[in-house]
Amino acid sequence: MKPRRTQAQTEPRSRDADRSQLAILASARDEFSQRGLAGARMDSIAERAGLNKRLIYYYFGSKDDLFLAVLEGTYASIRQAEQRLHLEDVEPVEAIRRLVSFTWHYYLEHPEFITLLNSENLHRAVHLKRSERIQEMNSPLIELLDDVLDRGRRSGVFRDGIDPVQLYISIASLCYFYLSNNDTLSTIFGRDLRTPKAMAQRLSHMTDLVLGYALR
Amino acid sequence: MKPRRTQAQTEPRSRDADRSQLAILASARDEFSQRGLAGARMDSIAERAGLNKRLIYYYFGSKDDLFLAVLEGTYASIRQAEQRLHLEDVEPVEAIRRLVSFTWHYYLEHPEFITLLNSENLHRAVHLKRSERIQEMNSPLIELLDDVLDRGRRSGVFRDGIDPVQLYISIASLCYFYLSNNDTLSTIFGRDLRTPKAMAQRLSHMTDLVLGYALR
Amino acid sequence: MKPRRTQAQTEPRSRDADRSQLAILASARDEFSQRGLAGARMDSIAERAGLNKRLIYYYFGSKDDLFLAVLEGTYASIRQAEQRLHLEDVEPVEAIRRLVSFTWHYYLEHPEFITLLNSENLHRAVHLKRSERIQEMNSPLIELLDDVLDRGRRSGVFRDGIDPVQLYISIASLCYFYLSNNDTLSTIFGRDLRTPKAMAQRLSHMTDLVLGYALR
Amino acid sequence: MKPRRTQAQTEPRSRDADRSQLAILASARDEFSQRGLAGARMDSIAERAGLNKRLIYYYFGSKDDLFLAVLEGTYASIRQAEQRLHLEDVEPVEAIRRLVSFTWHYYLEHPEFITLLNSENLHRAVHLKRSERIQEMNSPLIELLDDVLDRGRRSGVFRDGIDPVQLYISIASLCYFYLSNNDTLSTIFGRDLRTPKAMAQRLSHMTDLVLGYALR
DNA sequence: CATGAATGAGGTTTCATTCAT
DNA sequence: GATGAATGAAACCTCATTCAT
Numbered sequence: 056m057k058p059r060r061t062q063a064q065t066e067p068r069s070r071d072a073d074r075s076q077l078a079i080l081a082s083a084r085d086e087f088s089q090r091g092l093a094g095a096r097m098d099s100i101a102e103r104a105g106l107n108k109r110l111i112y113y114y115f116g117s118k119d120d121l122f123l124a125v126l127e128g129t130y131a132s133i134r135q136a137e138q139r140l141h142l143e144d145v146e147p148v149e150a151i152r153r154l155v156s157f158t159w160h161y162y163l164e165h166p167e168f169i170t171l172l173n174s175e176n177l178h179r180a181v182h183l184k185r186s187e188r189i190q191e192m193n194s195p196l197i198e199l200l201d202d203v204l205d206r207g208r209r210s211g212v213f214r215d216g217i218d219p220v221q222l223y224i225s226i227a228s229l230c231y232f233y234l235s236n237n238d239t240l241s242t243i244f245g246r247d248l249r250t251p252k253a254m255a256q257r258l259s260h261m262t263d264l265v266l267g268y269a270l271r
Numbered sequence: 272m273k274p275r276r277t278q279a280q281t282e283p284r285s286r287d288a289d290r291s292q293l294a295i296l297a298s299a300r301d302e303f304s305q306r307g308l309a310g311a312r313m314d315s316i317a318e319r320a321g322l323n324k325r326l327i328y329y330y331f332g333s334k335d336d337l338f339l340a341v342l343e344g345t346y347a348s349i350r351q352a353e354q355r356l357h358l359e360d361v362e363p364v365e366a367i368r369r370l371v372s373f374t375w376h377y378y379l380e381h382p383e384f385i386t387l388l389n390s391e392n393l394h395r396a397v398h399l400k401r402s403e404r405i406q407e408m409n410s411p412l413i414e415l416l417d418d419v420l421d422r423g424r425r426s427g428v429f430r431d432g433i434d435p436v437q438l439y440i441s442i443a444s445l446c447y448f449y450l451s452n453n454d455t456l457s458t459i460f461g462r463d464l465r466t467p468k469a470m471a472q473r474l475s476h477m478t479d480l481v482l483g484y485a486l487r
Numbered sequence: 488m489k490p491r492r493t494q495a496q497t498e499p500r501s502r503d504a505d506r507s508q509l510a511i512l513a514s515a516r517d518e519f520s521q522r523g524l525a526g527a528r529m530d531s532i533a534e535r536a537g538l539n540k541r542l543i544y545y546y547f548g549s550k551d552d553l554f555l556a557v558l559e560g561t562y563a564s565i566r567q568a569e570q571r572l573h574l575e576d577v578e579p580v581e582a583i584r585r586l587v588s589f590t591w592h593y594y595l596e597h598p599e600f601i602t603l604l605n606s607e608n609l610h611r612a613v614h615l616k617r618s619e620r621i622q623e624m625n626s627p628l629i630e631l632l633d634d635v636l637d638r639g640r641r642s643g644v645f646r647d648g649i650d651p652v653q654l655y656i657s658i659a660s661l662c663y664f665y666l667s668n669n670d671t672l673s674t675i676f677g678r679d680l681r682t683p684k685a686m687a688q689r690l691s692h693m694t695d696l697v698l699g700y701a702l703r
Numbered sequence: 704m705k706p707r708r709t710q711a712q713t714e715p716r717s718r719d720a721d722r723s724q725l726a727i728l729a730s731a732r733d734e735f736s737q738r739g740l741a742g743a744r745m746d747s748i749a750e751r752a753g754l755n756k757r758l759i760y761y762y763f764g765s766k767d768d769l770f771l772a773v774l775e776g777t778y779a780s781i782r783q784a785e786q787r788l789h790l791e792d793v794e795p796v797e798a799i800r801r802l803v804s805f806t807w808h809y810y811l812e813h814p815e816f817i818t819l820l821n822s823e824n825l826h827r828a829v830h831l832k833r834s835e836r837i838q839e840m841n842s843p844l845i846e847l848l849d850d851v852l853d854r855g856r857r858s859g860v861f862r863d864g865i866d867p868v869q870l871y872i873s874i875a876s877l878c879y880f881y882l883s884n885n886d887t888l889s890t891i892f893g894r895d896l897r898t899p900k901a902m903a904q905r906l907s908h909m910t911d912l913v914l915g916y917a918l919r
Numbered sequence: 920c921a922t923g924a925a926t927g928a929g930g931t932t933t934c935a936t937t938c939a940t
Numbered sequence: 941g942a943t944g945a946a947t948g949a950a951a952c953c954t955c956a957t958t959c960a961t
Binding site: 312313314324325328333334 | 929930931932933934
């Protein structure tokens with residue numbers, strides 16, 4: 056009944072089938088991120104993918120299952136990108152600096168990350184909670200950050216007792232909220248927060264904040 | 272043509288009309304915040320309010336107009352609550368501490384604030400941009416914070432050149448994101464971020480971060 | 488229950504009441520003629536009249552009753568205008584000429600006449616059939632035309648056996664259809680039938696047709 | 704995106720799709736003609752067609768688009784029937800006689816033609832103006848009539864300078880108005896204009912009128 | 920692997936009308 | 941005489957989903 060298979064599997068499979076599934080996932084990601092879960096239309100997703108609507112059900116079962124598939128892909132992407140930073144090979148202060156900068160630019164270049172997570176949180180993470188892969192995908196990040204903090208503490212540059220989860224959340228907070236709420240903030244304060252200058256100021260401000268806290 | 276009137280007007284009006292409009296606004300706020308704009312149902316709003324669905328259109332015109340009315344009410348509430356802090360009468364460092372604490376607790380007690388703003392941002396603030404009252408409602412906050420920073424700088428406790436908008440956004444970021452994304456964060460990190468202990472740690476962490484940055 | 492009174496009655500009555508009823512009739516005539524019976528909105532009628540919607544029901548009872556009142560007024564107007572032609576004092580050929588010209592210009596200046604009658608015919612004249620005044624309003628016209636034809640026949644200019652009803656219907660046909668169907672005709676033939684030249688040609692053509700038939 | 708296709712296309716298509724579209728068009732024609740555009744109900748159309756309401760939107764997009772499709776079909780039908788008269792092979796006077804008679808009987812047997820056009824004119828032909836096929840469907844008729852008038856003029860039976868469009872409109876006027884306004888006319892004149900005798904008189908009267916004008 | 924046809928339930932909005940003063 | 945508040949029914953249209961091939 057469920058024709059969808061994870062990439063890990065190695066059994067032979069049609070090229071077309073692969074291409075169709077990826078096309079659906081890509082267009083679903085765009086549609087969900089632009090209109091939210093309730094606002095997304097299965098018709099639009101099919102049209103964006105250039106495929107028949109029935110095929111979505113064939114591969115993904117339902118709108119909610121498709122949404123979960125999109126979420127998993129989204130988390131996989133950012134965690135893979137973080138791995139590519141190789142923070143374990145970088146001096147601690149520089150590692151933090153890079154993590155802030157990376158997070159900022161990743162959110163900037165992947166606005167769908169923000170809106171998809173907002174949608175999932177509106178639904179109290181019901182989809183993610185059904186996922187079997189999600190925790191194992193995210194734990195390496197915290198281990199990595201813990202290692203950075205540990206190295207910094209031992210070399211005397213970082214203060215004691217920094218919780219890597221709290222710190223990661225704070226870094227994410229500062230980047231995420233500025234971008235996710237940019238439209239309302241710009242409107243209520245009557246000030247365009249998307250100008251190149253404002254954006255540069257923001258990155259500098261965030262780095263100051265985080266390092267001002269971490270450094271002993 | 273439009274029966275709805277702002278509260279500023281003083282002409283006599285039926286008490287029932289007032290009560291009906293307030294009941295609609297309250298139930299709309301709940302419905303929109305729990306299901307998002309697209310997911311909200313006009314039927315549910317009417318039912319929650321114990322009023323005829325037609326009356327919503329009589330008073331508010333359309334779903335989008337109603338959503339804007341809810342948003343305006345939401346901003347009015349938080350800004351009024353902030354005014355009641357009287358930060359202008361408090362010593363600068365304590366003022367910042369109170370603002371962080373207030374923001375944290377306000378978001379905690381008003382989860383609708385977060386989800387409503389997320390919905391509006393998903394729609395690129397199209398509703399708020401049509402509002403004529405929204406800027407004037409929010410500018411006093413920045414003026415107030417600017418005054419606090421100024422006093423702190425002159426008394427030598429705060430560093431120079433802190434942008435009140437950036438600082439306010441950072442404070443909001445740290446509180447907002449932790450709560451708005453709590454469900455996904457708890458899920459991906461496999462750690463309950465809603466326990467009393469986690470919550471207390473968070474407030475302390477945020478205060479450290481903000482003061483670590485602001486203090487000279 | 489029915490506060491509405493015909494103009495024939497002489498009992499004292501409020502000036503405001505009169506004015507309100509006339510305002511409602513005028514705006515109802517406009518609304519019905521522009522949108523048809525089903526398309527007309529009681530709200531729009533009230534708004535056009537600058538009066539409360541409830542008042543329409545107070546004076547006219549229902550949408551259908553209001554529509555009948557509009558129809559009666561419409562017929563009364565054209566028949567009164569026809570009376571003012573005093574065709575009985577005019578030489579027969581000239582009388583026909585004047586009747587054609589009058590009919591043409593009356594329809595032209597009263598487009599609501601056409602659309603209201605179309606609406607009533609779509610409904611198989613159910614409203615008019617309930618009217619008690621409609622026949623007596625229209626019989627004088629036929630008597631008048633019969634007199635004209637009789638005079639013409641006796642003076643030798645008109646042929647024998649012309650039925651005044653048939654002739655009146657034909658005159659009306661030629662004027663009415665050209666104007667009532669002007670938009671579709673102009674569109675399907677790709678030719679603007681509303682230009683001054685086209686209109687003048689039409690009047691001339693119609694007069695030729697009618698006199699070509701009536702003259703012996 | 705739009706599943707509807709014109710009949711000209713030859714690609715294989717499900718027979719059911721054709722049958723469904725035709726069933727919808729037929730029931731829409733009936734509903735629109737009996738109740739007008741505003742008065743017609745999409746539910747009734749679906750029910751009359753024995754099909755799901757959603758399918759109407761699938762094939763035709765909206766009520767207005769469906770109305771245009773009905774209008775186009777209506778014009779196609781009458782123009783095709785006119786072609787079948789083969790007036791080009793008939794002697795001019797007889798051709799006019801036949802055209803009058805045909806028009807009269809066509810309107811008589813297709814009352815929907817009249818009410819549909821009335822509806823479209825109430826809406827200032829907004830639908831037809833969007834049609835790309837409507838002019839080319841109607842131009843052959845005028846060319847044909849022009850040919851008949853030309854032959855008659857050259858053989859000396861018809862007068863000079865008759866505009867085929869004016870003449871066609873007059874023929875249509877005489878037939879159309881008598882039938883379209885039959886109910887109100889019968890009511891205001893207190894005389895049943897639908898009796899067989901009245902109908903026969905009318906046809907005779909109209910033929911006299913038209914030939915009385917056209918013959919030199 | 921892929922698709923056009925079809926649907927039941929439910930969405931926002933509109934409507935003529937009545938209530939209560 | 942006049943009106944703002946309120947409503948039940950029903951309008952057009954949309955949606956995720958399934959059927960049949």
